[in-house]
Amino acid sequence: MPEDLNWAIGGEAGDGIDSTGKIFAQALSRAGRHVFTSKDFASRIRGGYTAYKVRTSVDRVESVVDRLDILIALTERTIHENEDELHEDSVIIYDGERSTMQDVEVPGDATALEVPLKRLAEDAGGAIMLNVVALGAACEVTGFPIENLDESLEKRFGDKGEAIVENNKEAARKGQHYVQEEYGEFDYDMETTDEDYVLLNGDEAIGMGAIAAGCRFYAGYPITPATDVMEYMTGRVDQFGGKVVQAEDELSAINMALGAARAGARAMTATSGPGIDLMTETFGLVATSETPLVICDVMRSGPSTGMPTKQEQGDLNMTLYGGHGEIPRFVVAPTTVSECFWKTVEAFNLAEKYQTPVFLVSDLAMAVTEQTFSPETFDMDEVEIDRGKVVDENDIDAWLDEKGRFQAHFAAADGVSPRAFPGTTDGAHMTTGLEHDELGRRTEDTDVRIEQVDKRQRKVETAREQEDFDYREFGDPDADTLVISWGSNEGALRESLTLLEEDGYDVRFLSVPYIFPRPDLSAEIEAAEDVIVVECNATGQFADVIEHDVLERVQRINKYNGVRFKADELATDIKETLDAPAEATQ
Amino acid sequence: MSSDVRFTDFKSDKQPTWCPGCGDFGTMNGMMKALAETGNDPDNTFIVAGIGCSGKIGTYMHSYALHGVHGRALPVGIGVKMANPDLEVMVSGGDGDGYSIGAGHFIHAVRRNVDMSYVVMDNRIYGLTKGQASPTSREDFETSTSPDGPNQPPVNPKALALASGATFIAQSFSSNAQRHAEIVQKAVEHDGFGFVNVYSPCVTFNDVDTYDYFRDAIVDLDETDHDPSDRDQAKDKILESDKEYMGVLYQDEDSVPFEEREGVEGSMAEIPDGAPEGAMDLVREFY
Numbered sequence: 064m065p066e067d068l069n070w071a072i073g074g075e076a077g078d079g080i081d082s083t084g085k086i087f088a089q090a091l092s093r094a095g096r097h098v099f100t101s102k103d104f105a106s107r108i109r110g111g112y113t114a115y116k117v118r119t120s121v122d123r124v125e126s127v128v129d130r131l132d133i134l135i136a137l138t139e140r141t142i143h144e145n146e147d148e149l150h151e152d153s154v155i156i157y158d159g160e161r162s163t164m165q166d167v168e169v170p171g172d173a174t175a176l177e178v179p180l181k182r183l184a185e186d187a188g189g190a191i192m193l194n195v196v197a198l199g200a201a202c203e204v205t206g207f208p209i210e211n212l213d214e215s216l217e218k219r220f221g222d223k224g225e226a227i228v229e230n231n232k233e234a235a236r237k238g239q240h241y242v243q244e245e246y247g248e249f250d251y252d253m254e255t256t257d258e259d260y261v262l263l264n265g266d267e268a269i270g271m272g273a274i275a276a277g278c279r280f281y282a283g284y285p286i287t288p289a290t291d292v293m294e295y296m297t298g299r300v301d302q303f304g305g306k307v308v309q310a311e312d313e314l315s316a317i318n319m320a321l322g323a324a325r326a327g328a329r330a331m332t333a334t335s336g337p338g339i340d341l342m343t344e345t346f347g348l349v350a351t352s353e354t355p356l357v358i359c360d361v362m363r364s365g366p367s368t369g370m371p372t373k374q375e376q377g378d379l380n381m382t383l384y385g386g387h388g389e390i391p392r393f394v395v396a397p398t399t400v401s402e403c404f405w406k407t408v409e410a411f412n413l414a415e416k417y418q419t420p421v422f423l424v425s426d427l428a429m430a431v432t433e434q435t436f437s438p439e440t441f442d443m444d445e446v447e448i449d450r451g452k453v454v455d456e457n458d459i460d461a462w463l464d465e466k467g468r469f470q471a472h473f474a475a476a477d478g479v480s481p482r483a484f485p486g487t488t489d490g491a492h493m494t495t496g497l498e499h500d501e502l503g504r505r506t507e508d509t510d511v512r513i514e515q516v517d518k519r520q521r522k523v524e525t526a527r528e529q530e531d532f533d534y535r536e537f538g539d540p541d542a543d544t545l546v547i548s549w550g551s552n553e554g555a556l557r558e559s560l561t562l563l564e565e566d567g568y569d570v571r572f573l574s575v576p577y578i579f580p581r582p583d584l585s586a587e588i589e590a591a592e593d594v595i596v597v598e599c600n601a602t603g604q605f606a607d608v609i610e611h612d613v614l615e616r617v618q619r620i621n622k623y624n625g626v627r628f629k630a631d632e633l634a635t636d637i638k639e640t641l642d643a644p645a646e647a648t649q
Numbered sequence: 650m651s652s653d654v655r656f657t658d659f660k661s662d663k664q665p666t667w668c669p670g671c672g673d674f675g676t677m678n679g680m681m682k683a684l685a686e687t688g689n690d691p692d693n694t695f696i697v698a699g700i701g702c703s704g705k706i707g708t709y710m711h712s713y714a715l716h717g718v719h720g721r722a723l724p725v726g727i728g729v730k731m732a733n734p735d736l737e738v739m740v741s742g743g744d745g746d747g748y749s750i751g752a753g754h755f756i757h758a759v760r761r762n763v764d765m766s767y768v769v770m771d772n773r774i775y776g777l778t779k780g781q782a783s784p785t786s787r788e789d790f791e792t793s794t795s796p797d798g799p800n801q802p803p804v805n806p807k808a809l810a811l812a813s814g815a816t817f818i819a820q821s822f823s824s825n826a827q828r829h830a831e832i833v834q835k836a837v838e839h840d841g842f843g844f845v846n847v848y849s850p851c852v853t854f855n856d857v858d859t860y861d862y863f864r865d866a867i868v869d870l871d872e873t874d875h876d877p878s879d880r881d882q883a884k885d886k887i888l889e890s891d892k893e894y895m896g897v898l899y900q901d902e903d904s905v906p907f908e909e910r911e912g913v914e915g916s917m918a919e920i921p922d923g924a925p926e927g928a929m930d931l932v933r934e935f936y
Contacts, residue, residue: 093936261935272929277920278733282724303925306731307912313756315724318717322697322728325715326736327918330728348718441932444926450920466662484918485713485729485736491691493661493707495716504663504708505716 067120068205068253068549069130072197073144074137077109077148082219083194084115084134085433087201087263091119092214092435094208095215095256099124099554100433101145106371107288112140123255125399125434132251133204135197139167149173152250156180156200158193178199187234195231201239202477209239261438265403265429265551268441269359270295272407273331277444279305280323280330282316284338287371287410289361292333313341317358321345323579324354329411333359333423336378337368339385342345346386346420348496350519353480354473355421355451357407361431362426365500374428376550376599381548381606382422383579389527391519393526394578396424398535398553400434401441406576408446413530416451417479417522424578426599429551439567454481456488463489474514478521498625501534509624523580531575534584542569545591549575549582549605552597578605585613656685661693661711667702671851673862675823676770677706679847680739683766683833684712689737695924696739697726699751702776702851703743703770713913717838723767730763733916734908738765739835746776748784748804755806756845757843762918764906766836766843767895769806770823772851773858780854790857806846807898811880816841816904818883819897822863823849828895835897841904848893863893870896 072083081102088098099118105111116131118124120549131148134141136157149155151172156163158178169175177620178200180193187196202209216231263271270292273281283293283302283341297307305328310316314402316332323330334342339360349356362378364370382394393413397406403425414421462470463483471492473480480501483490494503500511526532535553538546538560548556553574563570571591574582588609596606620636654759659681684694694712698704700719707714711737717725720931726740747755747769758767760799774792775781781794793908811816817839822830829847836843848863875896876882886892 193881230917247834259936267935269837274931275924275928277915277925279920280728282728299931301912302927304914305917306908306911308727308731310724311753314721315754315757318721319728319731321717321918322715322725323732324728325713325725326695326729326732327916328732328918329920330732345721352715352717438929438936440933441893443928443932446924446928448920448922484916485695485733486693486918488692493696493714493716495707495710496718497716503714504661505705508764528750583823 067118067124068132068251069116069118069128069144070133070201070205071116071131072135072194073103073112073114073141075110076105076107078137079194080113080115084117086212086215086219087198088117088433089218090212091117091207092260092262093214094211095258095260096121096253096435097123097260098262098433098597099126101127102431102604104372111146112138114141114144125482126558127555133201133418135201137194137255139164142167142170145465146170154204154249156197172395176204176242176246176531178238180238181326183237183241187237190231192234194421195234196238198236200242201244202235204249204251206249208255211255222520227355245254250554252301252326256455259438260435261441262433263400264291264431264433264434265397265425266291266361266401268400268403269333269407269423269425270299271441273411274300274303274305275443276329276408276411277448278304278329278331278411280320280328281305281307281332282310282319282323282330283307283332283334284310284313284316286335286338288363288427289333289335289338289359291430292359292361307421308363311526313338314344314430317342317588321349321354322355324356325352325485329355329415331357331359331405334508336365336381337359339378339381343385346392347388347390349420350390350392351496352494353418353519355408357414357421357423359423359425359648361430362424370498372427374426374599376426377577377604378424379604382424390420391523392419392579393421394424395421396550397429398550398576399438400429400432402576403429404441407471412447412449417526418451418482419522424550426551428599432551453482454483454487454490455563459483459487459489464502468502471503472499472501472515472518474501476569477525478518480527483530507625509626513624524602527580532582532613533579534573534575537572537574539569539571542571543592544568544570545587545594546570546572546597547575547594547605547609548572548597549578550598552599556597578608581608583610583612588613654685654688656681659691659710659712660858661709663708665705665709666782667705668853670757670852671702672823672851673825674848676831676844676847677709678826679821679823679829679833680741680768680909681710682708682830683837684737684739686830687737687837687905688722693735694737694739695726695729696741697722697729698741699743699746700776701746703741703746720746720749720754722746723751723754726765727761727763730765731781731908731913733918734913735762735916736783739837740765740767742767742769742908743785744769744771744773745784748806752784752804756813759810759815759844761907762814762841762904763818763827764841766833766839766845768833768836768845768847770849771786771806771846772849772855773803774851774855776851784788784914787857805887805890806836810844811884811887811899815844815899816901817843817897818845818887818899819843819845821847821868822895822896824860824864824875828869832896835900839900839904839907841901866890867895869930870894870898
């Protein structure tokens with residue numbers, strides 16, 4: 064038998080595919096096996112092909128592969144959809160008594176097990192349990208202890224009462240016994256361990272990270288595949304004194320979150336591409352008003368409404384450059400499900416330390432992937448909170464001007480001003496999306512404009528000095544071939560390194576979770592012969608920024624005080640640039 | 650909160666750049682008086698404004714304030730209040746800001762009924778962009794972008810509010826200082842979303858809906874037998890398109906604010922130094 068086993072259940076949307084898959088994945092996880100799940104689904108509520116796939120091993124599994132060992136097919140189409148992944152040892156379980164499945168042809172040498180799923184389910188108490196009959200059959204085929212399935216059934220159906228749980232256990236046993244009696248022994252023998260794992264997906268990890276990091280206000284609008292973040296936080300954040308508000312649209316969602324953040328709460332919104340488009344209007348306001356805000360984009364295929372249920376990493380440019388004018392910001396992209404948790408915590412700290420928008424960029428592949436982890440992976444004692452330069456009644460005096468007015472946009476050397484939560488005595492101040500002075504009042508004064516633009520940009524420089532915007536490294540550090548990637552590709556790339564190594568290819572792989580600011584990869588790129596950037600998009604958006612980083616820099620003359628270039632001034636600037644090039648390029 | 654707060658404490662030392670005679674002066678003075686009268690002070694008050702002449706108000710008042718983007722002031726205000734219900738939140742908007750680009754937010758803010766006040770300076774014109782038709786402009790009002798008039802009826806914001814489940818709807822006139830301040834004060838005191846549409850004439854671009862027009866047309870509801878607790882009476886008054894009223898049109902005395910119904914108890918600004926106590930339970934849920 065293979066070291067790792069690939070299992071799937073497929074049918075029509077509405078057939079309970081997701082919950083059945085999840086029951087099996089949880090049973091495996093509770094039996095101390097690692098699990099990596101993936102979903103094939105269409106953008107519809109009922110009907111159409113859908114599948115839930117589980118890859119499981121005693122060792123960690125980090126990706127999906129093109130191989131299917133056990134397939135529960137509730138429809139004939141399920142078999143055709145997965146034909147390419149079946150092999151000679153594959154086992155297909157299906158209900159041959161169903162009229163639509165009577166003439167099913169099994170491809171290749173795969174073994175077909177006809178199990179009367181519906182009839183056995185009815186015997187156990189109801190046809191609705193036919194998926195559980197199939198799970199019992201799968202337990203017999205794989206040699207997986209059915210007691211572990213029982214625990215998972217208890218968790219799933221416990222709320223519905225003892226009778227329902229018992230009926231389901233009975234249904235599973237009917238499937239198990241049927242296979243035992245009709246088909247005898249199978250080659251598989253799934254090992255279990257004493258490990259206790261937790262099983263969660265990227266969206267859940269983001270929601271959990273947000274609550275751990277002290278996020279207390281979430282406003283959002285439902286959109287695939289970001290809705291799970293909102294659903295996770297709903298109900299849970301309330302237990303910690305917080306609230307989720309479902310806004311009327313994404314424009315409202317980001318502005319509500321902005322309001323909550325100005326009131327002193329750690330606040331977040333999450334959406335996917337089309338929602339990010341709508342939120343873009345407010346990016347500049349968040350940055351200019353210097354409001355800490357975490358904006359999460361769980362990417363899907365674009366542009367426009369694109370393919371809502373399919374994977375893509377196409378929004379990178381949007382989060383890097385979205386919004387008119389120039390917006391200082393951070394863009395952080397977790398590379399694994401567990402990193403979704405930790406990078407969310409970090410995103411809140413960055414947002415408050417530097418009083419900027421932080422884009423937390425995830426993707427559909429991560430959002431729908433459930434993965435097993437040791438609970439210690441999410442050790443809450445490791446969570447650190449840094450709220451930045453918050454002042455209160457006791458130290459606010461240092462930040463008042465000669466007339467006693469709070470300088471909320473004080474042009475500090477590090478670019479970060481003091482922050483007074485509303486309610487703080489003597490802290491009353493305004494802020495605006497208009498260019499403003501240190502008091503937050505509108506100005507068009509050219510000098511003040513430059514001072515404030517520079518001040519806001521200095522935050523990025525300060526962060527570059529103070530933070531560790533690093534990458535994760537895998538493979539052979541001395542290899543001539545350098546592969547660079549970002550986001551959810553890390554697991555598949557790590558596994559591909561092993562396959563490449565078997566074929567004699569040595570590869571060095573850098574997984575980069577920081578898009579902006581990002582680590583300087585110039586030295587690594589210089590040292591390599593071949594550099595390959597891997598990403599789920601058509602144009603290579605991350606490759607573009609990396610190429611940009613290693614270009615020899617042009618010299619620059621910039622003006623941003625609100626006045627156009629003048630001829631005499633330009634002549635002077637150009638002469639100065641030529642005379643002192645090194646200085647001018649800074 | 651100090652008891653000796655005067656309305657001038659809400660005034661900043663920045664001189665307004667509104668045109669001399671603009672209705673917004675009176676509107677703002679009434680807002681400041683209402684805040685002071687209700688026992689608030691600048692340090693517990695949050696003013697949110699959108700874009701346009703009305704949006705400048707945060708600069709001229711003294712409090713915590715945010716001047717945001719066009720039409721989105723209400724969601725910001727909702728976020729502020731949800732995150733800290735102890736703050737007094739007042740949102741200012743204009744007829745373009747509130748009933749055109751922000752119309753969607755208006756409806757939902759009304760039905761959400763967060764405890765805040767929304768004061769709209771309605772001058773029936775786009776002033777800051779120099780005289781284009783607004784959503785409340787008359788059907789035949791000639792402007793630079795509507796030379797033959799907008800050719801569509803004006804929106805009725807009070808009807809929109811009523812239809813959306815408003816718990817407080819009032820109409821005011823910036824020039825009647827005493828009444829205006831009283832009406833805004835009632836909106837502030839209301840337990841829920843206190844909506845006040847204020848006739849705030851534009852002396853530069855609107856030569857139809859002028860002070861003289863409103864002075865002649867307006868009827869003070871206090872001088873009628875109007876019962877603001879009667880929704881049907883309110884509906885009839887609101888749908889009289891040829892009448893201009895001043896006063897509280899409708900108030901639901903049993904209104905319970907959204908944040909209270911949602912069980913928001915205090916400020917969300919205070920969080921622990923690390924993950925909250927019991928956070929490991931969040932992980933164990935995934936066993």
